[in-house]
Structure formats: C-alpha cells, structure tokens
Amino acid sequence: MKMWSISSYAAPLSGTPLALTDNRSPPYHVWKMSGTSPHPSTPSLHESGAYDSTPSVLRRCASDIDLWSHRCNNIMGKQQLRNWNFQLMQTFVARQLNRRARRLAALIDPYLSITIHEYDAGRMTRSDVFAETKAYLDGAVGTRDDVRHLNAEDARGGGGGGGAGEGGGGGAGSSSSKGLVLSMADGEAAQAKGVVVALAAVAARGCMADGEEVEDHFRGATLWWSAHCEQDDDKGRRGGGGRASQRRSYSLVFHECHRDLVRSAYLPHVRDQGRAFMAMSRQRKLYTNIPSSRWGDDGSYMCSLWTEVVFKHPKTFETLAMDPEKKREIIDDLDMFKNGKEQHRRVGKAWKRGYLLHGPPGTGKSTMVAAMANYLGYDVYDMELTSVHTNTDLRKLLIQTTSKSIIVIEDVDCSSNLTGQLPTEADRDDGDSKVTLSGLLNFIDGLWSAFGEERLIVLTTNHVEDLDPALIRTGRMDKKIEMSYCDFETFKSMAKIHLDVDDHEMFAAVERLLPEVDLVPADVGEHLTAKNPRDDAGACLARLVNALQEAKAKKDAAERQDEDNGVVV
Numbered sequence: 270m271k272m273w274s275i276s277s278y279a280a281p282l283s284g285t286p287l288a289l290t291d292n293r294s295p296p297y298h299v300w301k302m303s304g305t306s307p308h309p310s311t312p313s314l315h316e317s318g319a320y321d322s323t324p325s326v327l328r329r330c331a332s333d334i335d336l337w338s339h340r341c342n343n344i345m346g347k348q349q350l351r352n353w354n355f356q357l358m359q360t361f362v363a364r365q366l367n368r369r370a371r372r373l374a375a376l377i378d379p380y381l382s383i384t385i386h387e388y389d390a391g392r393m394t395r396s397d398v399f400a401e402t403k404a405y406l407d408g409a410v411g412t413r414d415d416v417r418h419l420n421a422e423d424a425r426g427g428g429g430g431g432g433a434g435e436g437g438g439g440g441a442g443s444s445s446s447k448g449l450v451l452s453m454a455d456g457e458a459a460q461a462k463g464v465v466v467a468l469a470a471v472a473a474r475g476c477m478a479d480g481e482e483v484e485d486h487f488r489g490a491t492l493w494w495s496a497h498c499e500q501d502d503d504k505g506r507r508g509g510g511g512r513a514s515q516r517r518s519y520s521l522v523f524h525e526c527h528r529d530l531v532r533s534a535y536l537p538h539v540r541d542q543g544r545a546f547m548a549m550s551r552q553r554k555l556y557t558n559i560p561s562s563r564w565g566d567d568g569s570y571m572c573s574l575w576t577e578v579v580f581k582h583p584k585t586f587e588t589l590a591m592d593p594e595k596k597r598e599i600i601d602d603l604d605m606f607k608n609g610k611e612q613h614r615r616v617g618k619a620w621k622r623g624y625l626l627h628g629p630p631g632t633g634k635s636t637m638v639a640a641m642a643n644y645l646g647y648d649v650y651d652m653e654l655t656s657v658h659t660n661t662d663l664r665k666l667l668i669q670t671t672s673k674s675i676i677v678i679e680d681v682d683c684s685s686n687l688t689g690q691l692p693t694e695a696d697r698d699d700g701d702s703k704v705t706l707s708g709l710l711n712f713i714d715g716l717w718s719a720f721g722e723e724r725l726i727v728l729t730t731n732h733v734e735d736l737d738p739a740l741i742r743t744g745r746m747d748k749k750i751e752m753s754y755c756d757f758e759t760f761k762s763m764a765k766i767h768l769d770v771d772d773h774e775m776f777a778a779v780e781r782l783l784p785e786v787d788l789v790p791a792d793v794g795e796h797l798t799a800k801n802p803r804d805d806a807g808a809c810l811a812r813l814v815n816a817l818q819e820a821k822a823k824k825d826a827a828e829r830q831d832e833d834n835g836v837v838v
C-alpha cells in the first residue's frame with residue numbers, strides 16, 4: 270500500500286492549502302513528494318495489518334529494480350562508456366523497470382492511503398484539514414450504525430470559533446450525559462469503551478473512536494477511514510505545560526483507480542462538509558469587554574480583551590412581537606446582508622452594516638439584537654463603552670472581534686462623551702472614558718472598521734434626538750428601526766405567542782384602548798403571561814384590558830390636571 274500524509278493542498282474552493290505527500294520511497298510519485306511524515310511512528314492501516322497484502326512481493330520487486338539498475342551500471346562501467354547516449358539508455362532502462370514495477374505493485378496492492386495529522390510538521394497550530402475531517406467524520410460518518418466504538422467528550426459548547434466538538438475552548442462545559450459528544454475512538458482504548466457506546470442514545474451526535482474504521486461511499490467509490498491516537502512524548506512541544514498530549518490522525522484508504530476522484534472531488538467534499546458541520550454545531554458566544562486569559566486547545570496561553578460566555582438567548586424572530594410587515598422588512602434586510610459578500614466586493618464596500626434601534630425602554634431593542642444574532646448565527650460583542658478609556662483601546666477591542674458577529678453598543682447616548690468635542694484637560698484626569706465622537710465614528714466606519722467582515726454594528730438608544738447626526742448618518746447607521754409602543758398588530762402577535770389565540774371577544778376592547786395609552790411590549794407581555802395554572806386566555810386578556818383602562822384613566826386625570834393648571838398641550 271502507498272501512503273501519503275496531507276499537509277497542504279490547493280483545494281479548489283477555499284481554505285488552507287493542502288498537499289498530498291508521499292511518506293515513503295520514490296517509486297510512488299503520485300501527487301507531490303516532499304520529505305517524510307511529520308510523525309513517522311504514527312500507526313497506519315498498513316502497519317496495523319488491516320490491509321497487509323503488499324509486503325514481500327513488493328519488497329522483492331523493489332530489490333530487483335535496484336539489482337537491474339546496478340547491473341546496468343556495472344555493464345556500462347566495464348565497457349567504459351563515456352558517450353552520453355549510453356547514459357540516456359541507462360536512464361531509459363531504469364525508468365522502464367520502475368514503470369513495470371509500479372504496474373506490478375498496483376496489481377498486487379492497488380490501495381493507497383492518506384494520513385491526516387492533527388498537527389502539521391513543525392507547526393504549533395492545529396491543522397484545519399484535521400478539524401474539518403474530524404467534523405465530517407463526526408457529523409456524516411460517525412453517526413452511522415456501523416461505528417461501534419465511540420469516544421465520549423463534554424459537548425463544551427460545540428467548539429466555538431474553530432472546531433466542532435472541541436475548538437474554541439473555554440465554554441461552559443457540562444458533564445451531564447446530555448452534553449456528551451461521542452467520537453470515533455482510538456485503538457486500544459476502543460476495547461474499554463463498551464460503556465461509551467451505550468451513551469449513544471443520549472448523545473446528540475456521534476464521532477469515530479481510535480482504531481475504529483468506517484466505510485464511506487462517494488460517487489460509486491468505496492473509501493475507508495480509520496482514527497488513530499498515540500501519546501505524545503514531547504509534551505513541551507506545543508507549550509503544553511505538563512498537560513497530557515496526544516497525537517491524533519485519520520487515515521483514508523482507497524483503491525488506486527479512485528486517485529483522481531479522491532484528489533479532485535472527495536477531499537474537497539470532505540472539507541466542505543466538515544466546515545458545514547462545524548458551522549452547524551458551533552455554539553455562539555456572547556462577549557463583553559472585560560479582559561480575560563485562558564489555555565487554548567493547542568496548549569498555548571491566550572490573553573484577550575474580551576470575556577466570553579455561551580450565547581443562549583431564546584428570542585427569535587418568531588417570538589419577537591412586532592408588525593409583521595416591519596419584521597419581514599428587517600429579515601429581508603438581514604438576508605440581503607448575509608448573502609451580500611459579492612455585492613459588497615463589487616461596489617468596494619466593507620462587508621458590514623450599521624443598525625440603529627431607537628425607542629422607549631421596554632420596546633424590545635435588546636430583544637431584537639438577540640433575534641438578529643440567532644437568525645444570522647453570529648456571535649455578539651456587547652460593548653460597555655463607559656469602561657473603554659481611550660480611542661486606542663476602542664480600536665484594540667475592534668481588532669479582537671471576529672467575523673460573523675454583531676457588535677452592540679447599548680444606550681449609546683449615555684455611554685460616553687459623544688458631543689464631538691475633544692476631551693478637556695479635566696476630562697483627561699478624571700479617569701472616565703475618553704472615547705470621543707471621532708473615535709467612535711472611526712470605530713464604525715474608519716479604515717480599521719474594514720478589519721474582518723460580515724459584521725453588524727448595532728447602536729441602541731432611548732433618545733435618538735440626543736445623538737450627533739454624524740453618528741447616525743446613512744453609511745454609518747444604514748438602517749434605523751424605531752421600536753415603539755405596542756400597537757394592535759404587535760399586540761395580536763403577542764397574543765398568538767403568549768396565548769396561542771388569533772382572535773378573542775376581548776380583542777375589540779384592546780384595539781380601542783391601545784392607541785389611547787403608551788404601553789410598551791414589555792408591559793403587554795407581562796399582562797399576557799399566566800400567573801397561575803388556572804389563568805386561561807380570557808383571564809390574561811381581561812388583565813390586560815384592566816391595565817389599559819387604568820392607564821387611560823390616569824392619562825385622562827393628568828390631562829385634566831394640566832388643563833386646570835393652564836398648561837397648553
């Protein structure tokens with residue numbers, strides 16, 4: 270069997286380049302030869318005996334080639350051939366012999382193998398190809414019934430950032446069986462993992478374990494994957510600081526006749542699918558600008574200006590009550606943005622968009638941000654502007670945000686000195702935030718704001734009239750959404766969400782009273798929430814109508830009072 274390892278190879282679609290490199294000796298130049306395996310001791314299928322049909326005949330064949338080449342040399346040497354024609358002939362004979370030997374080898378052992386190592390030779394970082402392959406095998410192959418030995422790991426929030434299952438680190442890992450991720454286990458360990466298999470029933474998804482082999486089928490070709498793991502003696506290599514370190518790899522075995530298919534279609538397919546699985550299983554993060562540090566998965570120590578937790582807000586556009594037409598418009602806008610990479614590139618615009626959400630407290634501005642993040646599948650960076658001291662700090666924070674994210678600055682009107690004036694000497698000394706309007710404007714659409722892509726910047730405010738027009742002009746804030754008091758359309762969607770009713774005899778009273786008072790969706794939602802098990806839709810609606818009548822009575826009394834005081838409204 271011929272074996273290659275993957276380190277870099279130009280995948281047609283995107284991603285890290287990868288190459289197929291021959292781990293062994295010269296006769297088997299198929300794609301590109303470049304040195305030896307970074308981990309020569311990594312077990313291969315061949316070594317484990319799984320496909321051990323090659324050896325003695327091939328070895329004999331190889332030594333025959335050497336012998337014949339040697340003889341040619343000797344014959345030519347003895348006759349003292351100095352003419353270059355003879356050298357050409359020598360090369361020709363050797364090539365012919367090699368070719369025949371290759372054909373013979375292919376007849377005897379027509380299988381090729383590719384090994385994908387977790388860490389590329391000499392690199393400290395985890396290979397993207399390995400992560401994508403793992404995600405592919407975990408997601409597409411590992412869930413199948415023919416995988417009998419699985420590894421159980423804490424789900425750890427699905428591996429935000431970089432990797433399915435285990436990237437990202439830091440997450441709020443749970444040891445409950447429901448939070449388990451099962452993966453294809455490694456060699457010896459697989460024997461002891463019977464108990465793990467039983468957990469398959471509670472796991473959301475499964476992955477291959479070390480030594481486990483699975484068959485995959487692609488465009489009529491059958492391919493075999495196996496997982497391997499061995500302890501790494503060189504613990505310090507990746508700055509592990511004494512942490513146990515393992516060297517993992519996947520082997521892919523296939524018939525030689527599928528070589529082109531594997532190279533040009535199957536491997537890109539594995540990477541694409543892997544990336545898709547990673548995106549699906551990735552748990553999103555909510556960041557706040559408090560500095561933090563942690564150990565990364567690759568053993569390195571990382572400092573960040575942000576602290577993260579798993580983002581688990583349940584609000585979606587389905588449960589966000591607002592005028593359906595307005596909601597549709599916002600969703601369409603988000604769709605246009607998400608699919609607008611090409612459009613932004615064409616017009617030479619950074620792939621980002623500004624949203625301004627304004628309206629009284631309790632009208633759902635924060636809730637809208639959560640719904641947007643859930644809809645787009647983005648991380649959320651919740652920026653507390655008052656704890657940012659300078660414009661430079663603001664820029665540093667921006668640089669540490671990732672793509673596919675929403676950067677939110679809530680209550681931007683109270684966040685900082687955004688009047689546009691330069692800070693005074695007194696300002697410089699009082700230790701408060703010195704972020705200026707110009708600093709914030711640069712943050713939103715300066716040169717550095719084009720860093721990263723696919724990013725929304727959302728500002729929320731209760732007092733849009735207090736904001737500097739420069740901050741909210743089109744181009745900075747591309748879409749301005751007014752979140753207002755509850756109108757009848759919004760009420761109807763809240764009644765559907767809370768009570769599951771489309772119509773009710775009390776709707777007429779609500780329709781009559783709602784325009785008369787200023788009730789925010791937060792209050793309406795509170796009245797429509799059952800307070801005890803006996804509360805049905807009628808009881809909740811009656812409570813709301815009472816609240817509306819009380820609010821109307823108060824408003825009327827206040828107006829009468831104003832009239833008595835001679836206040837002109």
Ligand SMILES: Nc1ncnc2c1ncn2[C@@H]1O[C@H](COP(=O)(O)OP(=O)(O)OP(=O)(O)O)[C@@H](O)[C@H]1O
Pocket residue numbers: 588589590591628629630631632633634635636637731752790791792794
């Ligand atoms: N349109 C809405 N649909 C569903 N729930 C809503 C809506 N608006 C508000 N709520 C509910 O009201 C509560 C307060 O909403 P939220 O915090 O989003 O308001 P806000 O406008 O951001 O307020 P503030 O300006 O005080 O931050 C939340 O629990 C939310 O679920």
